[in-house]
Amino acid sequence: MYSLKQTIVVFFVAALLICNVRVLAQDTAFVDAKDSLEVNVQQKGRYAFVVYAGGGWFSYVGSIGSPGLASTTSVTRAHPAGTVRIMWHPDHRLRFGIETGYTNFYTYTVQDGASSGKVNLRGIPILLVWSMALTKRLNIFAGVGSYLLTTDLNYKGNVSSTALSLGLNAAVNYVQPISPKLGIGAELKWMDATQTKDYGVSAQLMLVWKFFEW
């Protein structure tokens, strides 16, 4: 769905942002932490590692495809999903980190004469993530990397087969502080295994914890 060109655009945007971090760091709107979760703001000379752990629901948006001769009897597009993300929060606006998680993309069952079968496609994202606070509590995220996809097929025998797909995600979340180091939030995320054209939207509740700072 997305070409190399668009991937390059993302890296280009990221590079531009990195080049401008010092300018961004002067933005005083992000220095004042009075009514915000401390991990969500930038304070000169302070750095932190922050973990985001979330769980919620994923809804598959892409097409299921063509299951050959067999007739599809049911398709399940909504499944539970989870996210674990560790971000480095420096003293400027742009942060980066890594993200993983788990989701079932979709499941379908088929009937082929007297035989029935079931296909389940699940994925584990392995992404480099960039993030930026738009306001004190509102953040955007963009990730590029891979999805470790696994097919579980049950039809005249069981097969579990894995493959890597290039992929990306983009998310927006809102974090409400509940202590100087903890926050809770909600996140809306686009997950896209671009190479296999598997994509969908996830809504998750999130716990945010600044577990180390210096």
Place this chain on the structure above:
Amino acid sequence: MKISTVLVLMVFFLTSCRKDYQAPVPDFNNWDAFAAGTKLLLPAQSRMAMEGVYAMTEGSGNFGDSVAVKWNYAISGSDTTWHLSVFCEKEVSYIICEGKRLNGDLLLNGYWRKMTGVETGIVRLTINANEGADLISGNAPIVAPGAVLIKGFYGVGQSIPASVLQLSYKRKLFNKYPFEILAHRSGGRTSDLLPASENSLEMIRKTPEFGSTGIEIDVRLTSDGIPVLYHDNTINLRETQKSGLVGPIKNYSYNQLSTFVRLVHGEKIPTLREALDAVVYQTPLHFVWLDTKYTGGSLQVVRDIQKEYLQKAAAAGRSLKIVIGLPTTDAMDEFLALPDFASAPNLCELTLEDVNKTNAEIWAPRFTLGTQNEDVAKVHAAGKQAFVWTLDVPDLVQQYLRDGHFDGILSNYPSLIAYYYYVQP
């Protein structure tokens, strides 16, 4: 940088899509005169008499100054369909037509395509009775230059043909030495927007239309040990429609692949048996190169099928060569482990020493190693053949035909090889 700019760029990124290139064969079945025609029954000598190098007296701006014209066939059940293929110089273009007869005239209805892009369109041609149709219907005719005129029109896309196209017979096709025009992946890559998927039965039946005399097909084993045609190691969207199945093809049984996976144009992944069945009974192809893509599994099953289909071809009166390709030392080692390897027809891509070791009938180096005329001469002296792969660039094809001494060329564009081979003086 403003936040709004970042957001706009992100929206652009998430909403942009890659252009989807397609070159569908236009629907050419709406020519009333052709529909009224009768099935074309041309005796072999008439077809051969019509085949030749023609001057493109009208339409050269689109197709080039000269073309090679050749008949080929495909068999479906008890029905044989003859196609006239016109291999053109310009931008790797070709014309493929079916023939019918109407009131003594010969009608040719089909389409053209340029392989360098997505341009295609409908072609309607006629050979009038007094401009060659009578002549080529006679017994063992000798056709003089200008004696056969093929006239008509071509269009762009689905439009009704309106641009003038005219071909005039010049001379016979070049055939001073036998030469194999081998189609890669059974006819060409799916990425070249051909009307059938690579490594499919449909492509095997179609590839003679593109000028192929033989094919290279990619053989892999399913988890239950059935050899199937598939190029890549994994199931992917380059070769298949979306199915939810990912990972190596060897993880799945043939039943599972057959039920859940379709190639890009909707075909099933064929077994090696089905592919060779199509070659023997449905095409005029006389060479098959089995490119064994798997390692770690025995070649015995492929060897058994090779033997079986060589016998079937002989029983059907077909002159057919089926060779097991040996692209790597691992494949060679597995081949040498066969109890009857010395009598198993094979094609070795490795060194001349390896060619002798495997008793290969054919040596097939890659084109980047050059024409290697001295080594090719050694191979010929040993009574073997030499093929080169994979040539897709017109200048290189010309160079290898002019300066090299190979007995065949493997290409993704067999029509390109056909043009440059057949128009040689």
